[in-house]
Amino acid sequence: MDSFVIVTKSGKRDVYEEILPQIESLIRDETDLVANLANTASVLRMAFPDRISWVGFYLARANELVLGPFQGKPACVRVQLGRGVCGTAALSRKTVIVPNVDEFPGHIVCDPDSRSEIVIPMLRGENLLAVLDVDSSSLGSFDETDKEYLEKIGKLLEKKF
């Protein structure tokens, strides 16, 4: 393997700019989906150790989401479409940013330390493939910059399903 996480910058945008090519390089020649999702979750967690408390994928299976590769505490395994932040992003096919999970109706508590969350749907056409779920133990951790880069990372992975 010729690539591993090296983060030399501290600004959020700079860190994303550093890890994007690293993720591209990690998944470029690998066809195994689980390996690619697992390495991507690891890069994100290692790049933002203080800002990300949990990061992982929920995969579209029949009419629900099922836990896939992740980094962090053990989590809820099944999420129904339309339920919680993940199910809302999955059903709407739109990224959802939640600055305070206590104010999101129906938020599913997997980790009581989670305070804010962003969920990115991954699609092929209109078909849902998975969602990328990122949690933080601080309020208001995620903004348009996270949306922009996590959606780019989602797009890279969509091609690997």
Ligand code: SME
């Ligand atoms: N909080 C999520 C559930 C998944 S965990 O955060 C890992 C939700 O409301 O969909």
